[in-house]
Amino acid sequence: MFLRIDDFLSVAEVQALAHLATQAKFLDGRRSNPHNPTKLSAIGDPNDPATQKAAQIALAALQRSEPFQNFAFPRRIAGPNFARYEAGMKYGAHTDVAFLPIGPQPLRSDLSCTLFINDPADYQGGELAINLGTETIRIKGKPGCAIFYPSTTIHEVVPVSAGVRLVMITFIESQIPDQMQRDLLYTLGEVRALEGLKIDWRNRVQLEYVIANLHRMWAR
């Protein structure tokens, strides 16, 4: 399941991130995936202060966003990082690694997130293309847009033919790793929220009974 939120970042946050990107030190993207000959991109140096400040801005947005929290049941979030694709760059079809070596326990990537910073009119190509068998979801978000998608898919950034594409990316470990289970629990929570007190109290209690027990059953 996909969640796209168009104004995930405020205009001020987008400007701040764009500015920090001009100051940040960038490294060869293959650093985080050295064996992949199809990866041609630049990524922020996680030890660079500008990148670290950008990560804090992005993290704060993730933590305050109720739609994201309801959708993702996040347990841990990896530090967001810059990715920059100049003309000729791309990231060929790949699967995100299952466990990222972050902190004392590796972080399982259940959801991947791209935050779009610059204007899609600034570059040609560069769509995030997510493979679902013979069909493909293509995303090219406006500045401030966030897309959350399953890390379990094969996906790619198609070649940028002109201009520069600037985004931040991160990975989320969810309390509910199975995509279908996570979506069913999210959906019941939305029904409860949307019906509010309009639903009979007894039915609301029954709905909460189901939600609480699915949550216990599926959390890992």
Added chain:
Amino acid sequence: MFLRIDDFLSVAEVQALAHLATQAKFLDGRRSNPHNPTKLSAIGDPNDPATQKAAQIALAALQRSEPFQNFAFPRRIAGPNFARYEAGMKYGAHTDVAFLPIGPQPLRSDLSCTLFINDPADYQGGELAINLGTETIRIKGKPGCAIFYPSTTIHEVVPVSAGVRLVMITFIESQIPDQMQRDLLYTLGEVRALEGLKIDWRNRVQLEYVIANLHRMWAR
């Protein structure tokens, strides 16, 4: 989970079953569980026409009962049979066998059912006592009452100290063998039915989405 339905059988059906029981041939109850020294009861001969006619009446009641169908998700139902406990008889604490050798494929006993035929005032003792650790559910139903309870429990018929207890018993294989899963799916179905068209259409579609997918996921 338990489902007790007080007027599961009509008065006419109860009378017909009580009459058939006077004509039926009874066998030593240990026939169906020869190694259990605590089983002292009489059960109908499944080959006897009176018992077979009684089984048809009970089966028809099970098939027409919407509350039972919604609660149990029945796939197969064993032929109901008479059980008669005279003074001094009992069925000590036991678990129902997991698979009954019925037909080409054994029938898994997920739910057990007792149909009460004669008046609880006609006998002393004889409660169906279902063990839940240190607590116990005790059932002594009026004529026509049906109790459905998990076959997965340890349960007993406590000794009849006076009079005669006459019931029919049967076993149900459910599409959803896990008790908790079955109850969650039943509960969502009740919420949908009780809210009816009062719930927003979009929320109703979302609820059906969850119900259909849990049903696919859990049916075995």
Added chain:
Amino acid sequence: MFLRIDDFLSVAEVQALAHLATQAKFLDGRRSNPHNPTKLSAIGDPNDPATQKAAQIALAALQRSEPFQNFAFPRRIAGPNFARYEAGMKYGAHTDVAFLPIGPQPLRSDLSCTLFINDPADYQGGELAINLGTETIRIKGKPGCAIFYPSTTIHEVVPVSAGVRLVMITFIESQIPDQMQRDLLYTLGEVRALEGLKIDWRNRVQLEYVIANLHRMWAR
């Protein structure tokens, strides 16, 4: 996961189906889903000889198609049926029912299939739109095209604003009900087929060891 096969039906088969549709008796589509106020379509009468002949043609195509067999691990296939949408008709967002009452055992709908018969230029609107959270897959196939998609999704046929849309639809119960598991097993089978004898024999045996054991583990 999605599988679209463009020339699933031969030109002759498409013509035969189009001709049979002119002879078939059509019924109100709500017949198969009476409680859904958003369903406005016409479906073939399953007892009509023209519809039955069309079902045989479609079924034969499903049974001979190796890509479909490899992708779907079909155990049972429901009888395909016509669906016709005239101007103003639609099928609002819905989930396919989990179990269809077909034959002695209900058929679990794991995959849904639409076979496109007439030309997409013949009608406006009428796309099959499959909901994946905030993103949507839209399909409007050429004559003879088949699309296989998970029955577990919320999907719809958007209103036809002009012309007539003619398709056949059916449902598949898979040996592997879980979508992700089915796709992983399919993918390993494709790798084995594509590498063929180029892969070292010992590695091929290891791959078959994994495939056979996942197949045992996941089939239900």
Added chain:
Amino acid sequence: MFLRIDDFLSVAEVQALAHLATQAKFLDGRRSNPHNPTKLSAIGDPNDPATQKAAQIALAALQRSEPFQNFAFPRRIAGPNFARYEAGMKYGAHTDVAFLPIGPQPLRSDLSCTLFINDPADYQGGELAINLGTETIRIKGKPGCAIFYPSTTIHEVVPVSAGVRLVMITFIESQIPDQMQRDLLYTLGEVRALEGLKIDWRNRVQLEYVIANLHRMWAR
């Protein structure tokens, strides 16, 4: 499954808790469940020293109790707290929340526990009523009695019509979240303990083989 232990607390502990309750600061019970209009009770202030001392006494009793440890496979225990129901108070039918925000990782509520402090003769009504479909388990324990029951149930405290009901409550995260699995493992442990060295050594090793492997398989 239920575990009731009548003399869980010593007489001295009960007296100490009753005394601490007279000193403790109480808050509106809705504080811990603000959206529930059926909750009318007073709960201890977790920051109050008297409540904290009471929590230590209750926790020590939980940690030393072998029957509780064997039954519950506790991994974490929430800080016990006072709950006081005066005449007219109640806690309507509800499910305990699946995860409590305690410490760095939320605590999953698998088992709920009520410790009874004052005499059941001191109040009318106030039973803990645990819903099992159409049947209900009702508990009104003597001072020092502990009842452990699945947090997965819908349960309530029925209205107190006269007098005051004083209890402590807490929640346990078990190593074995599934209720049936936890009970099967507990039961095998009891058989092993009760048979002791009377069972053949070889059979004892086999039993331990099963217990150890179920423990590995089911712990989460």
Added chain:
Amino acid sequence: MFLRIDDFLSVAEVQALAHLATQAKFLDGRRSNPHNPTKLSAIGDPNDPATQKAAQIALAALQRSEPFQNFAFPRRIAGPNFARYEAGMKYGAHTDVAFLPIGPQPLRSDLSCTLFINDPADYQGGELAINLGTETIRIKGKPGCAIFYPSTTIHEVVPVSAGVRLVMITFIESQIPDQMQRDLLYTLGEVRALEGLKIDWRNRVQLEYVIANLHRMWAR
């Protein structure tokens, strides 16, 4: 887990099978596995009357064997067939196919069985070698010996360097497909049988409670 039964077949049965093998028509073993270049053996023609008579003898032995029934929880058994390895023949490392196309529903191979017919002194090499990572189980049974082993392993028949090896082979679909679960349930059944009435009745009931519920939980 492995089960070797040395006198699985009587002397008379072994003689009858050896005689039938002299009459039976043999086919190239690659018939049942055409893509495997390492398979060099002769197998009985399933349509030949001598092979069919041998299959009946072997099947009767499987059906009467209590140790096999207790160990395997068989649901379906494929028709046993002859396999003959002459000098130079072998069956290289392979996994048995997960589903055999037998009858209306394919048969899942959970357990494989070899019945040894002729004397191990009659041939050199020809051991059944079952791979368990870096360790290997090697079996060369006496006439009448049966070995049951998981179909989930990679195994082989090492080359026969002199003489002739004659066996029958078959495949069993178990009610309990997972090997570990099947072994735990078998082990508890053995403990119950070996302790018999020596175990306290209450503990026996508890043991049966666990056995019945694991059986329900794990059967597929």
Added chain:
Amino acid sequence: MFLRIDDFLSVAEVQALAHLATQAKFLDGRRSNPHNPTKLSAIGDPNDPATQKAAQIALAALQRSEPFQNFAFPRRIAGPNFARYEAGMKYGAHTDVAFLPIGPQPLRSDLSCTLFINDPADYQGGELAINLGTETIRIKGKPGCAIFYPSTTIHEVVPVSAGVRLVMITFIESQIPDQMQRDLLYTLGEVRALEGLKIDWRNRVQLEYVIANLHRMWAR
């Protein structure tokens, strides 16, 4: 599954461990399993500096070994300890305890490891015998050899009839507790490594897609 690595420790490490064993303080082996009358061995005192130094050497070897890391998916490793069996000593058939009380969270024993230190010619008997039903794997390694085997088995050290057997033992908690799942994931990883860049890039991406998703699905 079993993994035996013959030169797991270097000659220098073996000598160092043998020397430390002469300095270490040994305790009665029943200390770690007091109720087992069949355990007669001496184990290192975990608080003794010589044992602690030996543990560091063994741990370093486990951490640097790529074959072990690939095979075991280790999450935590218990501190290795000496075990010494003099003539007449043994460790009868037993299962390793499921959870070892190490650190803040108990460590689940998924894999057991024996490191052989002295020469097998130095003692008679003393094989590590691992029970697989009626078949047995017997291991008597050379100095420096490591054997990794499932903690889920019943196994024993057969009586030492002459000489002294000196080993180190430890336990591993794996990210993938289920033995079959762990072996399938390990096998796919081996295929990927062995095929390297010889496999088509697209097929390699597909293989990585399967590996990453099985890893997410099975890690606990």
